[in-house]
Amino acid sequence: MDGPPARLRAEDTRPELTPFRHAWRLAVCLVFGLVVWSQATANEWNDHRAIFWGEVVLGVAAFVLVVFRRRAPVTVAAIVAVMSAFSGLASGPATLSAVSVATLRRPLPIIGIGLLNFACAMTYTLYAPFDLSGPIWVSVVINLVTNAAMMGWGMYLGSRRELLWTLHQRASRAEAEQELRVAQGRSQERERIAREMHDVLAHRITQISMQSAALAFRDDLEADELRAGLGEIQGKSNEAINELRGVLGVLRDQATGELVDGPQPTYSDLAALVSESRDNGLHVEFSDRVDRSDGEVPDVVGRALYRIIQEGLTNATKHAPGAVVRIALSGSPADGIDFQIRNPLGFAVGSAPGAGLGLVGLSERAELRGGTLVHGREGTTFVLRGWIPWST
Template sequence: MTRAAVPEHPWLLPGALSVDAAARAGRGPRRTTRDWVVDSICFLLSLGWVLLATADAVGSDPQFSTPLSQRWMVPADALLGLACCALLWVRRRWPLGLAVATTPLTLFSMASAVPLLILYFTVVVHRRTAVALAVTAAGLITNFAFNYLRPDPHMPYWVTVAWGVVISLSVLAWGMFVRARRQLVVSLRERAERAEAEQQLRVAQARHLERTRIAREMHDVLAHRISLLSLHAGALEFRPDAPPEEVARAAGVIRGSAHAALQDLREVIGVLRAETTAEEDPERPQPTLGDLPALVEESRSAGARIGVREVVTSVERVPAAVGRSVYRIVQEGLTNARKHAAGAAVTVDVAGAPGDGLTVEIRNRWPVGGVAGPEIPGAGTGLVGIAERVSLAGGRLEYGRDDSGDFRLAAWLPWPA
């Protein structure tokens, strides 16, 4: 997520940016309902102050000591106050320009006091601190001159000056507080939007990882089932004179394996096409170490010679992820034996205990004279996927031809105590 660019004044708030940008483009600022309400209240308060100050000046005898204290100053002051009230409607466009232009009025105009304070407050809210302090300093200087030119008959000079300083600093503090609060709100909003975008990214990544994991699982499952199909179909092709019972049994295995393969393929395609999140995806039952005998028996029904030795302490305590990895390793080993060493005897050893880890080894004789019959096609990435699975689990994997001439696939997986 990128932050909004600030063309000229990086200290402005987003609302002030849009107003100033509209002003530079020659368009009127777009007011919200809240802006209309606030501007109306400010105008009415200022208008009330102008009427009150004018009525007070008319009802009292002039007691001024300088030539500026002529009676024509009262209506002139009232007109200046009304003009400043009208300027409040455009103060959002040019707050600093209006504040600078009306600064001379603070030398002598009493009726303009409230609208000029509102202009000053607008500058503090929408401009950086240095500009606000400069305007404040100018106002404090004119405060001394105003109390000298129009002294209060009921209070000493320095008391009225002190009251002017207090009022100016109070407006400055209030405006800076409002500006800081708006900046905090903008920052929190951006942070919330950024957090929402990051959450959506995490959900997308989780969905991608989940689909990748399911695709990897389906690769192992489909490779195993399709290799069984190829093995049985090859037996029927090379033995067309087999007894009807054997042909029927092989056809039943082919039908069952094809049905299971189609079901697995339908599930993975449905998951990969789904637009739901990973948490909403239907989770299919995953194999565990307890499903290993069924896997071996399925291969034996296809004619494979498999010997199993399982020495595992506390089978029920094997973590689900470790048991699933062992299942996939054995499945890949049996599939490779059918592909590359058809007819060779296969031995499967599984042993382990909590704290010692779990060891699985699949061994078969190296084929002599090549593979009989057509070779079962494959992607050649089965062992790569097993190596990745074992690595993610924190284990070790070894495979290849050993000194005795057998092909050996062995893995060790951690099993915490």
């Protein structure tokens, strides 16, 4: 089980430092350090040569250390700050490392490094071998303002980096979610096409299976009767192929997902479907008590009912050949349409294979239209019933 999302760390939002970014940062540090150190270089070179070279060594060491500030920002900032108390050249790296700590936006390190930098800067100001040109409070104010400014700048950079990182992550998530929605849409489209193919072909193929099985058990057929039976099988096969081409060749309306090209069955085609099943030897009792005085059944509703009844007839042909199938439809524009298909449970041997996927698809089709569909056994009868609203 996944735990709670990890808290965003400031370190995660920092951009990668390229050689150019490293170079210009170090160049700015060098300029700043030279400006601070320049006040003491003349006296040191003339009277305190050892201090001069000591500042150079500490300054170079500070520049080396500041390169590793991202690995241990607080530690590097503290060490370089102490170096800046004895080397004006190290004040540049000390400033950079302090800004780096401030970008993390952690109160304790910011306060600690800020105070340490101020103390070290005042130490260098008071004890370096050069004369102050003004009162001590001026140096105090300058160092306070400088430290506050660099810490504020670092906190601003950290906040801006986090904002940019957050926006980037949101954009990435939005793109990933969009790709996921597209993939889900394609998957749903494949499922809809598969259900449509099942609904279209299962009925025809079941008829072909039953007719071919009947021919296989008839030894008394004349040649003309055999040709006629085979002709019917060929006709059903051609119809199945044409309907399959119709399913695969249609274009779908992007807004509703409905099939918009090619002839699609409607409510008015139910009578022909029932008549065709009767011609194939199925006993069908069809009761249509739908009130259409105020208008015909909408095409999308009629199409759903057609597929549901087609699947019911297909199942009856598979599992209870020769049984009586009772179909009852009733309803009105205000009440929607109730449907029910009943047939005795069959015991046919060698029934066409199936896994109930058609019934699952019908349930999804009915739910897609805002209706319901249930199926199951009631005693010795298999019942498929449900309801679909008139307008979906």
